[in-house]
Amino acid sequence: MxxxxxxxxxxxxxxxxxxxxxxxxxxxxxxxxxGQFRLEGCKADVGLSDMTLAEGLEAGAxxxxxxxxxxxxxxxxxxxxxxxEALAMGYDLASGLHNLLNDEADLVAAAxxxxxxLHDVRIPTVEYPIATGVKRTGKRVLAVGTDCSVGKMYTAxxxxxAMRERGMKSTFRATGQTGILITGDGVPLDAVVADFMAGxxxxxxxxxxxDHWDVIEGQGSLFHVSYSGxxxxxxxxxxxxALIISHExxxxxxxxLPDYKVxxxxxxxxxxLTLAKVANPDCKVVGISVNTQHMSEEEARSYLxxxxxxxxxxxxxxxxxxxxRLAEALAAL
Amino acid sequence: MxxxxxxxxxxxxxxxxxxxxxxxxxxxxxxxxxGQFRLEGCKADVGLSDMTLAEGLEAGAxxxxxxxxxxxxxxxxxxxxxxxEALAMGYDLASGLHNLLNDEADLVAAAxxxxxxLHDVRIPTVEYPIATGVKRTGKRVLAVGTDCSVGKMYTAxxxxxAMRERGMKSTFRATGQTGILITGDGVPLDAVVADFMAGxxxxxxxxxxxDHWDVIEGQGSLFHVSYSGxxxxxxxxxxxxALIISHExxxxxxxxLPDYKVxxxxxxxxxxLTLAKVANPDCKVVGISVNTQHMSEEEARSYLxxxxxxxxxxxxxxxxxxxxRLAEALAAL
Numbered sequence: 001m002x003x004x005x006x007x008x009x010x011x012x013x014x015x016x017x018x019x020x021x022x023x024x025x026x027x028x029x030x031x032x033x034x035g036q037f038r039l040e041g042c043k044a045d046v047g048l049s050d051m052t053l054a055e056g057l058e059a060g061a062x063x064x065x066x067x068x069x070x071x072x073x074x075x076x077x078x079x080x081x082x083x084x085e086a087l088a089m090g091y092d093l094a095s096g097l098h099n100l101l102n103d104e105a106d107l108v109a110a111a112x113x114x115x116x117x118l119h120d121v122r123i124p125t126v127e128y129p130i131a132t133g134v135k136r137t138g139k140r141v142l143a144v145g146t147d148c149s150v151g152k153m154y155t156a157x158x159x160x161x162a163m164r165e166r167g168m169k170s171t172f173r174a175t176g177q178t179g180i181l182i183t184g185d186g187v188p189l190d191a192v193v194a195d196f197m198a199g200x201x202x203x204x205x206x207x208x209x210x211d212h213w214d215v216i217e218g219q220g221s222l223f224h225v226s227y228s229g230x231x232x233x234x235x236x237x238x239x240x241x242a243l244i245i246s247h248e249x250x251x252x253x254x255x256x257l258p259d260y261k262v263x264x265x266x267x268x269x270x271x272x273l274t275l276a277k278v279a280n281p282d283c284k285v286v287g288i289s290v291n292t293q294h295m296s297e298e299e300a301r302s303y304l305x306x307x308x309x310x311x312x313x314x315x316x317x318x319x320x321x322x323x324x325r326l327a328e329a330l331a332a333l
Numbered sequence: 334m335x336x337x338x339x340x341x342x343x344x345x346x347x348x349x350x351x352x353x354x355x356x357x358x359x360x361x362x363x364x365x366x367x368g369q370f371r372l373e374g375c376k377a378d379v380g381l382s383d384m385t386l387a388e389g390l391e392a393g394a395x396x397x398x399x400x401x402x403x404x405x406x407x408x409x410x411x412x413x414x415x416x417x418e419a420l421a422m423g424y425d426l427a428s429g430l431h432n433l434l435n436d437e438a439d440l441v442a443a444a445x446x447x448x449x450x451l452h453d454v455r456i457p458t459v460e461y462p463i464a465t466g467v468k469r470t471g472k473r474v475l476a477v478g479t480d481c482s483v484g485k486m487y488t489a490x491x492x493x494x495a496m497r498e499r500g501m502k503s504t505f506r507a508t509g510q511t512g513i514l515i516t517g518d519g520v521p522l523d524a525v526v527a528d529f530m531a532g533x534x535x536x537x538x539x540x541x542x543x544d545h546w547d548v549i550e551g552q553g554s555l556f557h558v559s560y561s562g563x564x565x566x567x568x569x570x571x572x573x574x575a576l577i578i579s580h581e582x583x584x585x586x587x588x589x590l591p592d593y594k595v596x597x598x599x600x601x602x603x604x605x606l607t608l609a610k611v612a613n614p615d616c617k618v619v620g621i622s623v624n625t626q627h628m629s630e631e632e633a634r635s636y637l638x639x640x641x642x643x644x645x646x647x648x649x650x651x652x653x654x655x656x657x658r659l660a661e662a663l664a665a666l
């Protein structure tokens with residue numbers, strides 16, 4: 001568990017997109033961030049107060065979170081100086097970078113000297129059990145995509161907000177690096193050893209109140225040949241009571257796989273539901289989440305109406321129009 | 334790659350079953366084993382000549398393979414003395430034990446001193462790539478089970494023999510510890526990190542002659558909630574041209590999951606084929622492999638006839654009656 005609140009490190013981000021982890025924290029858990037800390041040349045701004053390391057501490061920050069992608073696959077000298085200073089001042093560090101903080105001898109030495117923790121959220125720190133399949137109390141919902149990167153994390157976070165606004169009990173359960181940094185906790189599922197994948201999802205979504213919902217962050221797709229095993233483990237380890245189909249309608253082929261067509265939503269619905277019923281015979285598909293970012297408002301509305309009629313399920317773009325109708329569908333279950 | 338031939342270490346095996354790895358090597362790759370090396374009190378015998386370490390070397394052995402399960406989760410002092418002596422004499426060691434040879438300081442020191450290799454086949458030694466899904470040349474067959482431990486490895490090994498006896502080009506591709514020790518090579522799939530599972534199967538079954546078959550060892554089951562992600566990665570990483578359904582008809586519930594019923598063969602056929610066609614639209618289910626060990630000969634024959642009629646596919650017990658009809662079905666593709 002990463003100590004909150006955070007100061008968000010934007011470094012010398014070359015553009016706004018490079019700071020998408022910081023933006024996610026600001027958008028979804030603004031209460032977790034006291035401000036942003038930028039170095040010279042930084043071209044990103046997530047809309048929080050600019051603070052020095054000292055001002056961040058003053059405002060209560062416990063952890064400096066690296067909210068920006070690094071360039072060229074290494075942690076630069078400029079970053080190092082700021083990070084070592086932060087450790088000396090009393091910050092823990094947290095990062096989802098491919099280059100691990102714990103692989104940098106100078107950061108490790110500074111953390112040891114000052115008694116601070118280096119969180120690399122790409123690396124599991126728990127010895128997860130093998131899944132038992134035992135039925136757990138409480139309810140769970142999982143978004144399954146026709147492809148990778150179609151908006152499953154966004155859907156889950158928006159759904160979590162919409163459910164809590166309705167007075168439902170809900171917890172977003174992160175399964176990827178960005179989600180873990182946003183919430184401070186979760187399972188880095190793509191880095192878990194094969195035999196323990198489903199068990200790590202069971203661990204992430206334990207027994208809970210009968211009316212509590214875990215909103216589990218989806219990963220990959222059953223039809224994406226590189227990562228389908230991870231999706232499978234989410235479906236069986238998560239024992240979902242409800243599935244939401246996530247889709248991005250303008251994609252020409254599966255992400256990173258030019259020879260693979262994106263499947264129909266109906267194909268994903270059928271195979272995901274068949275497999276989900278192995279772990280939870282009562283599982284139902286309750287709605288569709290469409291990422292319409294590459295469509296005009298008019299195209300989006302017309303596409304959503306068509307999908308809703310064809311699939312007989314509420315179809316929304318949670319970014320554009322909110323996730324209330326998906327929350328409603330879960331409340332009605 | 335583990336150097337062959339082997340001398341098979343049976344240690345002080347308490348019974349025949351404890352030596353099943355050694356038995357597998359003797360049954361399937363007898364040319365890989367010069368003899369067996371037993372300690373005082375050993376109650377297993379795989380039917381090879383008893384040899385001392387010196388006699389094994391004389392007969393050409395390069396590696397001492399631990400062909401027996403250990404007791405109580407540790408490598409005993411009695412074993413240690415024999416293993417250290419083997420290293421001093423010039424043997425490499427290979428093991429599929431949960432307790433790693435490389436975690437034992439005295440074995441590591443002895444291997445270093447004598448320039449020998451300690452192979453722990455439970456641990457991947459390759460940095461596998463992420464799967465690309467690119468179509469490969471050559472053909473592949475995979476057994477998919479209704480449950481774990483229904484005879485998928487046995488089916489693959491028997492099929493490999495039957496295909497080579499027909500003059501077909503075939504290679505057994507090991508994906509588990511026993512299979513790796515039997516053949517000296519393979520991928521320990523259950524120990525691979527999630528993101529690289531399908532990639533490791535692509536790595537294991539590369540481009541080959543158009544008429545060459547990789548016979549891929551199956552793992553888990555799409556309907557076994559603990560391990561289904563591993564099975565999924567085999568189906569997509571393997572790009573099989575042909576699937577064989579493996580089943581054990583007397584099992585009362587899924588292995589290790591008392592609340593889960595074993596699915597119908599038709600259910601596995603349908604979902605496995607749907608998912609396999611994502612990676613290989615031409616994939617076909619070509620036969621059924623039934624493990625009839627808990628049935629009389631008469632019961633087995635009658636059950637196989639019934640399955641064959643119901644499924645419209647050749648149904649055989651490869652242990653009892655050989656895998657020729659499955660090889661024939663592949664040859665006819």
